[in-house]
Amino acid sequence: MQRPRSIPWSRVATITLVVVCVGYAPIAMTGLWPYAHPGAPALGEWVLARAVSGRYAADAVATRVGPYGRALLPMIIHSVLGGALMLLGPVQFLTAVRRRTRLHRATGVVFAVTVYVSMTGAAIYLVRTAPADAFSGAAFWIDLTTILIGTVMSVTFGIFAAVGGFPDLHQRWMLLCYGYLLTAPLLRLEWGALPRLFPGLSMEEINRVAIMHLGSVVVFGALVASRAMDRRRSVTGVRGTWVPTPVLVAAHLAGAAGMAWIVRSYLGWGANGHRLLAAYLVPYCAAYAVMFARQRTAGRGGRSWAREEWRLHWAGLCLAPAFSVAAALPLERYLGLDSLTALSAGVGIGCGVLAFAATVVVSLRVMYGRELVKRQGPATAPSAHRIPAPAAPTASVTPHTAPHAVRSARETI
Structure with a gap:
């Protein structure tokens, strides 16, 4: 009996991504209709009411009327175009995989313009809304x-990479950009799932739980996708590592200190702190x-580039807790936040910011390697005396000329 063929996990992940994005697109596009016209149908509210409860969905709408009312039109533009981005993302991914270059470039231009316009609408809302007055609070x-800034900068760096002739870096930046965008549908999924895990919590409290890990989840997914699409064992000009053992040890020590501060702080805030810490x-x-496992496996397998990229992001992940603690201090002091809110905000942005920084370092690593090859090219190129001289032309040998050729060879010897 023939064993059934296993389905590659990458194909499962791709199908899941497409299903989530296509399913969320109409929810995003109609999400703000009830705020513009009370009672208007909204697919997201309908799904949420049946996934959790009607009161849960109604309370969520009621608590967002005030914050969204400060910039309703920009938010509608943001949500409608956000739904369009959910459809454009899989198109970009599939055209890149299928090598449809012209279609990929055309839809890429549309994608970038849509990102800029959609994020402009979100920026107007954020500028008009004080942190304390925002839906779900300052954190x-x-x-x-932070997600808005990361999305805009990622797509911008992706454009620069494409224009500069770095398709591998372009791919990484665009995957990171789409990872940031995916926080929207993943948050909606958590609106339906987390109330079952934490019954009785309002949507505002669910959001505070979700931001503790959404940033780390999406950037980790972008990294996994980048590594799955890059099968090179090495990259020209990239030698050695920018993360030697002493640097990695220092990153672990700094991260351990930050993590100890985070754990101690949340354990002192009761059940709410325990819940946020677990998330x-x-x-x-x-x-x-x-x-840790992937960089070790890549090193043992001789895949130096995969090992280097995994190690760079691993070091960034180690430093994320230290960054979160360092960010919480100015947030608490200059924005007047309480210590729990300030630390939650720092934790919420830590992994996303450090993954962005790691992608910057990866890009510099690749660009430095190319520049190194350009500078060393003339010096390392084979010289003229190393190139074998072309062989002298040999006359064709036919049956009639064979005896003369043999006689000539004997005379030469």
Whole structure:
């Protein structure tokens, strides 16, 4: 009996991504209709009411009327175009995989313009809304602002990489950009799933739980996708590592100190702190374990480039807790936030910011390698005396000329 063929995980992941994006697109496009016209049908509200409860969905709408009312038109533009981006993303991914270059470029231009316009609408809302007045509070406002900046900068760097002739870096930046965008549908999924895990929590409290790990989840997914699409064992000009053992040890020590501060702080805030800490630690530890294992496997297999990229992002992940603690201090002081809100905001943006920084370092690594090859090219190119001289032309030998050729050869010897 023939064994059934296993389905590659990459294909499963691709199908899942397409289903989530296509399913979320109409929810995003109609999400703000009830705020413009009370009672208007909204697919997302209908799904949420049946996934959790009608009161849960109604309370969620009621608590967002005030914040969204400050910039309703820009938010409608943002949500409608956000739904369009959910459709354009899979098109970009599939055309890149299928090598449809012209279609990929054309839809890429549309995608970039849509990102800029959609993020402009979100920026207007954030500028008009004070952090404390935002839906779900200041920590959520800070997280949204960071995602907006990361999305715009990622697509911009992706454009620069494409124009500069770095398709591998272009791919990484666009995957990171789409990872940031995927926080929207993943948050909606958590609106329906987390109330079953934490019954009785409002949507505002669910959002505070979600921001503890959404950033780390999406950037980790972008990294996994980048590595799955890059099968090169090495990259020209990239030698050695920018993350030697002393640097990695220092990153671990700094991260351990930051993590100890985070754990101690949340354990002192009762059940709410315990819940937020668990939402942060579980995905963080999973990402850490995968990065550690993958860089080790790549090193043993002689895949130097895969090992280097995994190690760069691993170091960034180690530094994320230290960055979160360092970011919480100015947030608490200059925005007047309480210590729990400030630390939650820092934790919410830590992994996303450090993954962005790691992608910057990866890009510099590749560009430095190319520049190194250009500078060393003339010096390392084979010289003229190393090139074998072309062989003298040999006359064709026919049956009639064979005896003369043999006689000539004997005379030469």
